[in-house]
Amino acid sequence: MSDMISATDLKKHFVLHRHRPGFIGAVRNLITREHRLIRAVDGVNFHIECGEFVGYLGPNGAGKSTTLKMLTGLLVPTSGELLVNGRVPWRERQVHVGEIGAVFGQRTTLWWDLPVIDSLELLRHIYHIPADRFRKNLQEFRDLLELDHFLHTPVRALSLGERMRADLCAALLHDPRLLFLDEPTIGLDVVAKERIRQFIRHINLERGTTILLTTHDISDVEKLCKRVMIIDRGRLLYDGLLDKLHQRFGGNRQLVVDFGEIYEDVHVDGAQVTEQVGTRVTYHFERGTVTASELIGRLSSRFRIRDLEVREPDVEDTIRRIYEEQLLVRG
Amino acid sequence: MRSAFLTYFRLIAADIRSQLGYPVSFLLETAGAGLIISMYFISLALVFQRFDNIAGWTLGEVAFLYGLIEMGFGTMDMIFSGFDPQFFGQIVRRGGFDKILLRPQSLTLQVLGSSFVIRRLGRILQGVVIFLIALSMVEISWTPVKIIYLPVVFASLVCFFGGFFIIGSTITFWTVESIEVINILTYGGSEMMSYPMHIYQDWMRRFFTFIVPAIFLNYYPALYFLDKPALQELPYFAPFLSPIAGFGVLFFALRFWRFGIRHYQSTGT
Numbered sequence A: 001m002s003d004m005i006s007a008t009d010l011k012k013h014f015v016l017h018r019h020r021p022g023f024i025g026a027v028r029n030l031i032t033r034e035h036r037l038i039r040a041v042d043g044v045n046f047h048i049e050c051g052e053f054v055g056y057l058g059p060n061g062a063g064k065s066t067t068l069k070m071l072t073g074l075l076v077p078t079s080g081e082l083l084v085n086g087r088v089p090w091r092e093r094q095v096h097v098g099e100i101g102a103v104f105g106q107r108t109t110l111w112w113d114l115p116v117i118d119s120l121e122l123l124r125h126i127y128h129i130p131a132d133r134f135r136k137n138l139q140e141f142r143d144l145l146e147l148d149h150f151l152h153t154p155v156r157a158l159s160l161g162e163r164m165r166a167d168l169c170a171a172l173l174h175d176p177r178l179l180f181l182d183e184p185t186i187g188l189d190v191v192a193k194e195r196i197r198q199f200i201r202h203i204n205l206e207r208g209t210t211i212l213l214t215t216h217d218i219s220d221v222e223k224l225c226k227r228v229m230i231i232d233r234g235r236l237l238y239d240g241l242l243d244k245l246h247q248r249f250g251g252n253r254q255l256v257v258d259f260g261e262i263y264e265d266v267h268v269d270g271a272q273v274t275e276q277v278g279t280r281v282t283y284h285f286e287r288g289t290v291t292a293s294e295l296i297g298r299l300s301s302r303f304r305i306r307d308l309e310v311r312e313p314d315v316e317d318t319i320r321r322i323y324e325e326q327l328l329v330r331g
Numbered sequence B: 001m002r003s004a005f006l007t008y009f010r011l012i013a014a015d016i017r018s019q020l021g022y023p024v025s026f027l028l029e030t031a032g033a034g035l036i037i038s039m040y041f042i043s044l045a046l047v048f049q050r051f052d053n054i055a056g057w058t059l060g061e062v063a064f065l066y067g068l069i070e071m072g073f074g075t076m077d078m079i080f081s082g083f084d085p086q087f088f089g090q091i092v093r094r095g096g097f098d099k100i101l102l103r104p105q106s107l108t109l110q111v112l113g114s115s116f117v118i119r120r121l122g123r124i125l126q127g128v129v130i131f132l133i134a135l136s137m138v139e140i141s142w143t144p145v146k147i148i149y150l151p152v153v154f155a156s157l158v159c160f161f162g163g164f165f166i167i168g169s170t171i172t173f174w175t176v177e178s179i180e181v182i183n184i185l186t187y188g189g190s191e192m193m194s195y196p197m198h199i200y201q202d203w204m205r206r207f208f209t210f211i212v213p214a215i216f217l218n219y220y221p222a223l224y225f226l227d228k229p230a231l232q233e234l235p236y237f238a239p240f241l242s243p244i245a246g247f248g249v250l251f252f253a254l255r256f257w258r259f260g261i262r263h264y265q266s267t268g269t
Helices: A022-031 A064-071 A093-098 A116-126 A131-145 A160-172 A190-207 A218-224 A242-249 A292-302 A315-325 B002-020 B023-050 B059-079 B085-093 B096-101 B107-114 B118-137 B144-171 B179-192 B202-211 B219-226 B238-267
Strands: A003-018 A034-049 A053-057 A079-084 A100-104 A178-182 A210-214 A227-232 A235-241 A252-259 A272-277 A280-286 A305-311
Touching (some): A003 A064, A003 A210, A034 A210, A034 A227, A034 A235, A053 A064, A053 A218, A064 A210, A116 A131, A116 B002, A131 A190, A160 A190, A190 A218, A210 A218, A227 A242, A227 A315, A235 A242, A252 A292, A292 A305, B002 B107, B002 B118, B023 B059, B023 B118, B059 B118, B059 B144, B059 B219, B085 B144, B107 B238, B144 B179, B144 B219, B219 B238
Parallel strands (some): A053 A227, A178 A210
Antiparallel strands (some): A003 A034, A003 A079, A252 A280, A272 A280
């Protein structure tokens, strides 16, 4: 079986009690409670194969972290089937978590007041990592993540980027087969982000570690994942290749033209003028109806063009449109 | 099993190293904790200057009880620091319990290993001093059984209070608002247990006999050690119920803890 994760009709519903404020509210809470059913994850199906690198996207409260908690064995589903790494996560918690790794960008797994190396040593014992494998892995990660200059610094004194690198190292020392990354680049600058992305890609390619990445940073997904899953309101809206998502929902491409002089009428068949500032005109055109070169041909036959640029819609726009216009809502 | 205990001791060692990273705060808090307990005892001694006994108990006898409870509670407070409801409630609220669930080790062991507050040594030490003062003030006719039984009572006390810490921490899975109630039971309970229980009203003594079996951990054993007559007729084995009460509470607490974890895993925070 090559499935690393298989989820069938996975559901997690919560009952939320409304808390009334104040003393009288507290007394009323004791007598009658208002219940509200939250369908955090509401019938999700997907399979992830060994070695895949999948991006998991969705707005806040869409059900991302609830899914993640079920996959890591922290939460028991309301119904449905879930097999991760051949196991039912919450039934064999200790064995399961021994074979997965997780990095939550907002929190550290390291000991706050201890030097990084002490935390890593503690994790060696907690995960029962054989000494030679620990040494080998640590050496590799020290080089790849450039940990050396802060290995003996207490975690509380690390910068966010350093802490994240240390956390990545900590999550991988025991050679997990599956790695969960939750917002691994949150709050980092461009250079630090890129370094972390390179490392993650390396782990996926060289070690064959299956990676599930949840993030708000679309550029993480664009640079790392071929496949994305999009969840909203507890349901999977999309599961497929990132490119296809682009093609289906990519919306309009843009052509920005800088004309040689100011023209009165710059309309052209197949495209819409969306902006005109002096000699600079922006056209929107639909993928499939007209190609960029056709459009440029039509324009250059009528006008003198100084410069032009074709812009692809970015994934962020695409995904925002999917959420906002509910393009993928199933009936 | 052996490796689990090794991991536990490594976790504790790590926490102690963290605490020693702040030496000034460590020293101040240790001294402060000890000082507060001493003040309690000195005020007690001042009361005894006016009345030379409380309901038939001398200062030395009360000090015996007081010292024993302080040592027991202080030791528990150090070993079970991770289950201190105040501390654990924060961990749960900040999502730290997920971190514990994500590690391939026993949850109980990890929580115990997550904190080992060594500044409690101040309180324990004060308890020891008060206990030694008590021994010098009262004439105890030691028998082999008494000598063996004293550490048993001590261990039972640690388990008893530890059980309440675990119960309190488990409740924080549902609500953090109830921590005060648990504090009344643990801190207030240990305070109450420092005095001979026949000074309290009947309903209260019954509560601490049948609902929360505290009386088997302080009053009855103390009667036995000090060879004091009980107010009411006691079954002869009553002083020897300490381990049953102490370990029983801990056992019940661990069952409740398991139940709480199941609840947490079905609802999250």
